Amino acid sequence: MFELICNILLWLGLLYAYFFNVLEAPIPDRTARNPYTLKPDVWPKAIIILLLVCIAVNIINIIRKNRNNPDFTFSSMFSIKVRMWLGIALVVAASFVLEPLGYMATCFLVLFLYGLLLGQTHVVRLFIFAVIVTFLLYVVFSVLLSVNLPRGTIPELRNFSLWVEGLVASVKSAIM
Amino acid sequence: MTTWELFTNGFSVLLDPYTFLMVVFAIVVGTIFGALPGVSATMAVALGLPFTYSMQPIPAIVFLVAVYCSSITGGSITAILFKIPGVPSSAPTTFDGYPMAQRGEAGKALGIALGSSAIGGLVSALAMLTLSPQLTQAALSFSPSDIFAITFMGLSILTCLDSKNILRTLISGLLGLLLACVGQDPMYAVQRLTFGSGELIAGLEMIPVLIGIFAVTEVLKQTAKKREALQSDDTNASVNTKMPTWREWWGIKWLLARCSVIGTIIGILPGAGATIASFLCYSTETKLSKHPEKFGTGIIDGVAASETANNAATGGAMVPLLSLGIPGGNAAAVMMSALVLKGVQLGPLLLVNQPQYLSATFASMVVTNILMVFVAIGIAKVFAQILAVPYSYLGPIIIMLAIIGSYATNMSIADVKIMAIAGVIGLVISACHFNSAALILGLVLGVICEGNFSRAYTISRANLMNMFARPVAGTLMVVSIVLLLWPVVSQLFRKKEA
Numbered sequence: 077m078f079e080l081i082c083n084i085l086l087w088l089g090l091l092y093a094y095f096f097n098v099l100e101a102p103i104p105d106r107t108a109r110n111p112y113t114l115k116p117d118v119w120p121k122a123i124i125i126l127l128l129v130c131i132a133v134n135i136i137n138i139i140r141k142n143r144n145n146p147d148f149t150f151s152s153m154f155s156i157k158v159r160m161w162l163g164i165a166l167v168v169a170a171s172f173v174l175e176p177l178g179y180m181a182t183c184f185l186v187l188f189l190y191g192l193l194l195g196q197t198h199v200v201r202l203f204i205f206a207v208i209v210t211f212l213l214y215v216v217f218s219v220l221l222s223v224n225l226p227r228g229t230i231p232e233l234r235n236f237s238l239w240v241e242g243l244v245a246s247v248k249s250a251i252m
Numbered sequence: 253m254t255t256w257e258l259f260t261n262g263f264s265v266l267l268d269p270y271t272f273l274m275v276v277f278a279i280v281v282g283t284i285f286g287a288l289p290g291v292s293a294t295m296a297v298a299l300g301l302p303f304t305y306s307m308q309p310i311p312a313i314v315f316l317v318a319v320y321c322s323s324i325t326g327g328s329i330t331a332i333l334f335k336i337p338g339v340p341s342s343a344p345t346t347f348d349g350y351p352m353a354q355r356g357e358a359g360k361a362l363g364i365a366l367g368s369s370a371i372g373g374l375v376s377a378l379a380m381l382t383l384s385p386q387l388t389q390a391a392l393s394f395s396p397s398d399i400f401a402i403t404f405m406g407l408s409i410l411t412c413l414d415s416k417n418i419l420r421t422l423i424s425g426l427l428g429l430l431l432a433c434v435g436q437d438p439m440y441a442v443q444r445l446t447f448g449s450g451e452l453i454a455g456l457e458m459i460p461v462l463i464g465i466f467a468v469t470e471v472l473k474q475t476a477k478k479r480e481a482l483q484s485d486d487t488n489a490s491v492n493t494k495m496p497t498w499r500e501w502w503g504i505k506w507l508l509a510r511c512s513v514i515g516t517i518i519g520i521l522p523g524a525g526a527t528i529a530s531f532l533c534y535s536t537e538t539k540l541s542k543h544p545e546k547f548g549t550g551i552i553d554g555v556a557a558s559e560t561a562n563n564a565a566t567g568g569a570m571v572p573l574l575s576l577g578i579p580g581g582n583a584a585a586v587m588m589s590a591l592v593l594k595g596v597q598l599g600p601l602l603l604v605n606q607p608q609y610l611s612a613t614f615a616s617m618v619v620t621n622i623l624m625v626f627v628a629i630g631i632a633k634v635f636a637q638i639l640a641v642p643y644s645y646l647g648p649i650i651i652m653l654a655i656i657g658s659y660a661t662n663m664s665i666a667d668v669k670i671m672a673i674a675g676v677i678g679l680v681i682s683a684c685h686f687n688s689a690a691l692i693l694g695l696v697l698g699v700i701c702e703g704n705f706s707r708a709y710t711i712s713r714a715n716l717m718n719m720f721a722r723p724v725a726g727t728l729m730v731v732s733i734v735l736l737l738w739p740v741v742s743q744l745f746r747k748k749e750a
Contacts, residue, residue, distance in 0.1 A: 127426045
């Protein structure tokens with residue numbers, strides 16, 4: 077059932093995109109008037125038409141195959157594990173909080189919470205692991221590879237990131 | 253200067269202990285950079301640039317070439333072990349490399365990846381030294397319709413990737429082609445399919461999508477496993493570092509030869525590069541194989557095809573760069589700026605005025621590709637031990653590497669969001685029995701396919717027959733259409749017979 081609903085949603089989404097989103101800016105006049113150019117909407121529209129046909133056939137196939145299947149019900153859709161939903165929520169949330177919380181807090185929280193989600197029961201060990209890996213990844217990407225990891229927009233967390241950066245910089249200058 | 257003189261001059265340069273040490277250092281740095289997600293070959297060369305500021309031209313060239321070649325190889329390490337392609341050209345390596353690692357054959361997969369990378373690199377280096385002018389001339393005579401036909405041939409694999417699910421694989425490939433249309437169109441920069449989002453105007457960045465669909469989806473799938481299953485994985489985790497046998501190498505000798513040649517040619521074509529080469533070779537080998545159904549299940553042929561091709565493309569990209577001053581890809585463009593900075597006159601006069609630079613590049617590529625096997629095996633063995641880490645620690649690290657890797661590509665939070673969404677989409681694709689490999693194939697080949705089709709259409713004055721009248725384009729299109737339809741037609745015949 078999940079597959080059928082996804083296919084129907086995809087079909088409807090593509091139909092919407094075909095009419096409203098293929099072109100989001102006017103075609104330049106010279107291009108529109110030139111009969112020998114491929115207009116910017118032709119290629120995506122051709123792909124969408126092919127997709128609409130293929131997905132329609134796929135929907136028919138799914139319905140045909142499951143006509144006599146007693147498990148082909150709406151309730152079977154919700155058999156997806158709660159832990160997977162939590163995992164999805166955590167990854168999506170991490171991508172959204174990276175900017176306000178910054179690298180340090182996001183990395184620590186992801187390592188700690190995802191570790192718990194994956195069944196790690198030693199909380200203290202997990203806490204220490206999260207702190208160490210956060211710092212190690214910071215050193216590899218920010219110090220060695222000069223990637224400007226986000227510091228966060230929340231003042232306290234930003235100040236903490238700046239404090240760590242200052243600490244690392246002073247250690248670096250002492251070594252050099 | 254004769255080819256033999258170029259050959260001997262190049263190696264005499266590397267006899268200098270300082271230059272030799274620079275090569276070894278560059279291989280270590282390049283392999284580690286390549287293995288880190290989000291650090292592409294272009295970024296690795298760019299990160300290597302500051303090291304060369306104080307160097308003489310020849311050690312600088314040698315250093316950058318070594319970083320470039322080894323970063324492409326390094327990408328295969330994380331692709332095989334964690335399903336995170338370190339560089340986009342290692343994405344097809346995940347199809348067979350990761351299942352091998354899951355079966356406990358990580359050592360064999362890594363050995364094949366590193367060995368075939370070296371073979372691909374060596375063949376392309378030889379081609380660069382001996383056939384540079386001829387190969388460049390041949391590549392420059394390729395018209396947009398020829399390049400479109402080549403990429404279309406790569407897409408013809410779609411019906412073959414999963415013979416039991418042809419329709420779903422086709423839908424996945426078409427979805428990939430549609431995703432490649434997001435952003436500005438390649439000819440007139442008109443915005444398409446951005447749904448009003450400013451962050452999508454530049455199109456979908458390849459690395460976040462690859463990382464999301466491969467790495468994040470895999471961790472999410474593991475998350476759904478029962479706790480007991482995960483914990484039993486934790487305790488029984490063991491890594492087999494057994495390397496491939498000579499017999500296995502001998503069994504893929506023709507595959508290595510084919511992919512080296514195809515990879516070198518694709519590398520020479522402007523705008524194509526290592527990613528297209530690895531996908532095209534993977535698809536070609538699937539078509540040519542006696543057992544195409546085994547591709548994607550974890551066989552050495554899949555790993556060898558992708559890795560031979562992407563390293564062969566590095567040498568190929570150097571051909572137009574050195575003999576015409578035209579960079580074949582992004583990494584070659586960064587190399588070009590560094591070489592010009594060092595006073596190298598790239599172009600037809602290089603062989604006349606500064607032959608020592610051509611020979612140094614060649615020698616560096618040869619030595620790098622040989623040394624890289626030993627250095628990278630050492631690095632890969634260290635990485636392979638990470639597989640023994642309990643999944644409750646490894647899973648969160650992979651998620652964090654995916655986040656940082658996506659961010660590091662353009663220092664963009666939007667790319668992290670794209671990665672997260674791609675991870676969820678990967679999960680839906682898997683639940684709906686679509687094919688993520690086909691989707692990525694469509695996404696990778698989509699941009700080059702549309703751009704060249706548009707150009708060819710305009711050049712042929714909107715006449716499709718004229719467009720494919722050229723012998724290369726015409727032949728390739730006929731072959732592609734036959735390859736595309738053959739699995740469908742043969743299934744229909746089989747059904748009728750039954």
